Amino acid sequence: MEHASRIQQLLDNKKKIFTDLNDEVWEYAEPRFAEYKSAAAHCRVMEAQGFRVKQGLAGEETAFIAEYGSGKPVIAILGEYDALAGLSQQADITEEMPVVEGGQGHGCGHNTLGAAGAAAITALKDYMEENNLPGTIRFYGCPAEENAGGKAFLVRDGLFNDVDICLAYHPSNMNLADQGGSLANFRVFYTFKGTSSHAASAPHMGRSALDACELMNVGCNYMREHMIPEARVHYAYTNVGGTAPNVVQCDAQLLYAMRAPTVTQVKELYDRLEKIAKGAAMMTETEVTIRQVAAYANTIANDVINERYEAYLEKFLPLDYTEEEMEYLRKFYALVPDTAKRSLARTAEKLFGRTEKAKEVANSPIWNFLYRTPVGSTGGKGSNDVGDVSWVCPTSIVRTACYASGTTGHHWTKTAQGKSSVCHKGMLLAAAVMACTAVDFLTSPELIAQARENWLDRLGGETYPNPLPADCKPEIW
Ligand SMILES: [Zn+2]
Ligand SMILES: [Zn+2]
Structure with missing residues (x-):
């Protein structure tokens, strides 16, 4: 000393x-x-x-x-x-x-x-x-x-x-x-791609990326009941597909932050959210791309x-x-x-x-x-x-x-x-x-x-x- x-x-x-x-x-x-x-x-x-x-x-x-x-x-x-x-x-x-x-x-x-x-x-x-x-x-x-x-x-x-x-x-x-x-944390973008169309005159031609985002979030919110209490999941809309309600939104994007005490636990959440995103894409006949951009151990x-x-x-x-x-x-x-x-x-x-x-x-x-x-x-x-x-x-x-x-x-x-x-x-x-x-x-x-x-x-x-x-x-x- x-x-x-x-x-x-x-x-x-x-x-x-x-x-x-x-x-x-x-x-x-x-x-x-x-x-x-x-x-x-x-x-x-x-x-x-x-x-x-x-x-x-x-x-x-x-x-x-x-x-x-x-x-x-x-x-x-x-x-x-x-x-x-x-x-x-x-x-x-x-x-x-x-x-x-x-x-x-x-x-x-x-x-x-x-x-x-x-x-x-x-x-x-x-x-x-x-x-x-x-x-x-x-x-x-x-x-x-x-x-x-x-x-x-x-x-x-x-x-x-x-x-x-x-x-x-x-x-x-x-x-x-x-x-x-401090909690381990992943940041992941989920980008949905659909088909635009006139929402009133040809709704059957459209496939909504915004619907897919909403269904993904619903899936995630049901998942919350079945994850460890220390885990945290938050999302933000980084693209809502525009401001026109009369156009079926063909592009929409979510950014998720998922946290848990260890990296292995966050990886488990990531894998479950991947299934949820793919499920949302399947339900809406849209495509999803998943891109992880950051991680903290x-x-x-x-x-x-x-x-x-x-x-x-x-x-x-x-x-x-x-x-x-x-x-x-x-x-x-x-x-x-x-x-x-x-x-x-x-x-x-x-x-x-x-x-x-x-x-x-x-x-x-x-x-x-x-x-x-x-x-x-x-x-x-x-x-x-x-x-x-x-x-x-x-x-x-x-x-x-x-x-x-x-x-x-x-x-x-x-x-x-x-x-x-x-x-x-x-x-x-x-x-x-x-x-x-x-x-x-x-x-x-x-x-x-x-x-x-x-x-x-x-x-x-x-x-x-x-x-x-x-x-x-x-x-x-
Ligand atoms: Zn800070
Ligand atoms: Zn700081």
Whole structure:
């Protein structure tokens, strides 16, 4: 642990580079697979810091690897920088006010995610240089986490095959080591093709693709009763066949998202929905084409990495916030809906019992302490493409508090707080925790062996069930 204060100094020397990177990428707010300026900004910083940078990987133009050192072990840190559609919002403003009407915004904080990784790998490199430490360190610039699962393509193409330990991060409202458990998820298009005709004068000549979509959804909704309760299936019409009721719709399309705790369970849902789609096509005498465009594997956390994350979070917390920062946080905490506040109160009570402390924490606009999540507890019902990486090497996600307590993900209030000094502090805390954790693994083959053993144990004999079809390419769909 003696390296912790040196890592903090090294980070402190260069912190402006990374808080600037955080803010620059926030401004670009580019969506999946179009993060050209955001990826270039990261590459520019990495090159200036002396990393070997390779851009364009696995068919993803906006992916990159920044590498330093040589030989074993290989320690990876992950970065992301994609924004979300419809979440454009002016910084620091407590009412909904987009920068660009209908534009993209960093409503999941991936500007901070990328900057934290870049800061961590730079501090790690500086520390390795000072101490002549052997090994390879790699920063993976990963595009399109949102709605495309960009990492699954990088994993499929073998880019993580030689990695010993992988450290990941997500900005959050709390400081914790993530216990994994995000759901596996497939995205699949069902495109129906029929025959158009005059709906009144020649209905018998028409074969409706819209009918097929509706029958497919009815089939799916009957299937719900007979699937595991943890599974989730959602659909959207991406083509309803036009707006004219007097034309039999000959083209229509659905996009399905199907989720379950493991990839194997999602594959089972996929197979059942394929039968339902084909059944709908048969009933309507239409044709269906099925195209899977993305997949996320479930995340397997690593107890050995998490133990190191928690040790460093404990060391560095609590952070110092100024009165202005507390005022800023209170302003955003005031926007949190009552249902979310009640859920925070329940969590605080679980942690501190029915005490004054629990009340104080529940009403605090920032949770400025380590939240120890029980080992084996599962995460939310979302999906994360870090999951794919976690199937091929020991991986874990650390989270740090960057926003007012209770701030909703994928919401304009998160975009609004993405350039604040509170967010910068959370980002630098994550960088310190990841860099310190990486030093532990770089200098201890035993620790790597323990993490590997824990990983194999959690896999329980399974190997990566590559969820992407061989012909599936990274694309904007
Ligand atoms: Zn997200
Ligand atoms: Zn995210």
